[in-house]
Amino acid sequence: MAEPTTTNPAGPGRSRRLLWINLAAIGGLILITVVALLAMTGANTSAAPASQDPATAEVVRPDSHVLGEPGRGNAVLVEFLDFECEACGAAYPFVESLRERYDGEVTFVTRYFPIEAHQNAMNAAIAAEAAARQSAFVEMYRMLFETQAQWGEQSESKAPLFRQFAQGLGLDLAQYDRDVADPTTEERVRADQAEGTALGVQGTPTFFLNGERLELVSADDLTDAIDAALAEG
Template sequence: MTERITAPTDQTRPARSRRLLWINLAAIGGLILITAVALFAMTTADTGAAPAAQDPATAEVVRPDSHVLGEPGRGNAVLVEFLDFECEACGAAYPFVESLRERYDGQVTFVTRYFPIEAHQNAMNAAIAAEAAARQGAFVEMYRMLFVTQAQWGEQSESKAPLFRQYAEGLGLDLAQYDRDVADPATEQRVRADQAEGAALGVVGTPTFFLNGERLELESADDLTDALDAALAEG
């Protein structure tokens, strides 16, 4: 997005527009409005500790190893979301993104990239769990599990890594391999690479969407669907 989503500050107009956007998306996704309103008071933007620096000139919105949700679309539209699995605004947006995947199945390519917020105690643990699952071809399954269960583990100080391991077991993953991948420094490095590239692209909060390489400024759900329809029409 061209406007930076920030934690509540004196600059109330951008924050208010973000709240309205995600409240609308959450309602479309079937979430209870009161719950959604509570989420937006905690919309996360500042990462706390800065990610490793990357030259903006070399930053790319999509990499060959970026995770695609489902099959790539045939149309001229690639929607990329930088997200934090513990971010409640991302959790509110999740049902809407799923509805978009259904609506534009076979047309739009949906890409997910990691941007864990340092202030979230289990954001990195969750991303590592998703990346470990990805090594067994189960990224989408873990992605869904983490968002569906977010209320059970989010905003807690103790490590939820053991719970994420239970999710891996429930998904039928090879736990020995999962444990090796979680412990492998390369797994966290993969997550931090996304985080650093997002920062180089100007991402400061989650969720942040890019369409065909351009960061989106969204004020309503229709803004996103209109942008997708326009991109597909150009193809």
Template sequence: MKKHLIVAAVIAAAFAAALSSFLLFSPADRDGGMDAQPAAEALPVRDTSHRLTEPDKSELTVVEFLDFECEACGAMYPVMEKLREEYGGRVTFVARYFPMPGHRNGDLAARTAEAAARQGKFEEMYTKLFTTQKEWGESQEWKQSVFRGYAKQLGLNMVRFDTDLADPEVAGRVQNDQSDGLGLGVQSTPTFFVDGTKIQTPGSYEAFKALIDDRLSN
């Protein structure tokens, strides 16, 4: 029980820090920094969205708008991994990009994941970026060389990776996720949608599990 309380406290503190950082920006600054506008017909998930699980018969869809550099997202990562392991056969878990202004490498990390996705390695890069977040996050230095190192570790074709990383279509793919998020009222990360409805982010694994169990039982 004590361990669970500590984990919940860490997650709550990370959420508070991320939200405080976000609120330093006005809506105009936020949109401009993202270089994206709200989608006219915003959707929580699209056919092209990255699915971390694909059950044969999905009973529920959980979508996370995330920023790989966001500390609150990093705190939620092990929670989501545990939920994904437990419910992957019944629930579709979806990851969507929402890099926040003020994070020097948030957009670059998203483009890195998308470039990896073009070689069938989205999940591997998603995992790599979150498990190494403390090594590169919250830095004012450009971390492209670090991310290239991750790409090499994952065995990606580096010529193609570099080309894709600079491809405007990859940047556009990230912006499309941001546009959907903005259109859906996403204002901070992580923001979750369960079967299309935005929810208040649960503060612990137990709380998120209870929410999923409740939805699955109805």
């Protein structure tokens, strides 16, 4: 997860990570466990300079990645995430449970926000974007989160491992290599970073619902917001 600027080891960043991990561990009780998403301030976002004009920033772009098929209901949930962020990894099964619960109703959108302090966050995002160019974004998204314990929080480049993931997913490796090396792939990731910063994203995961950034205290806050948005439709 993003490293907090405070030197207090029990600061909000650590608390958020531990609460997300507890949330993921509880399994069937996931929807009633406290979700620590409110402590988003103080994250290191120096990799994402605010080069995007806030006045033109949009929560969803035409090229934003949708998990699965768009929902029919009036609810679009957007997550700015870092694949190396432990909080994002712990939140992953919660998001998957929401996708199952609201299948066909809610549109789930993912946007990149790799944190500079995470040595392989950008590599992972580039791997996901390269996979997206072969229509395999969701598959790589899942692979990166489900293997995060293998490669996260390590200083050496895990790009070769991500290439192995691409091979395991059956991607055309020649095309994958070209796309990873293509400067426009990283530019695509950094465009999300810059826009997230312009939108007020300070840490990961950060969620928006129908264009509004959510300040969440509990999982019920998120499901209640989604239900309200669907009811308005």
